[in-house]
Amino acid sequence: YGDGEALQLSALPSEIFLKQCFIATDSDEALVAQVVDRYGDDNIVMSIDYPHADGGYPNGTEEFISLPGVGLESKKKIMWDNCRRLYGFVDAA
Structure with missing residues (x-):
């Protein structure tokens, strides 16, 4: 509203969300x-x-691993890979 109403986005809101936001799941x-x-x-x-x-x-780890409908590769990403990317963790040399 107001001045922000004329804001021109460089991408769709859904694209911006996927570029810079994360969803936390229990x-x-x-x-x-x-x-x-x-x-x-x-x-x-x-x-x-x-x-x-x-x-x-x-x-919690065991609960999440046992959830139906989510593949093991997705669970690995959700439990580790995405967290590593979000917090900027790097692999130890």
Whole structure:
């Protein structure tokens, strides 16, 4: 609204989102399969919501691995590769 109304974007909002945003999923979130199907697995990371009582700790990893509808390669990306990219982790030499 106002001055921002005339803003010309360089890409579609969905493209901008996929370029610079991530979605965090809980370890027991069954709907993550639909998100992966619709948007892909490049911008999703996993959270176990520690130390909240309703979080997945200490079994969050096992819960996430056992979720149906998401392939093992996607789970690897969500649990490690995407987090590494988000936080700028590099492999040890």
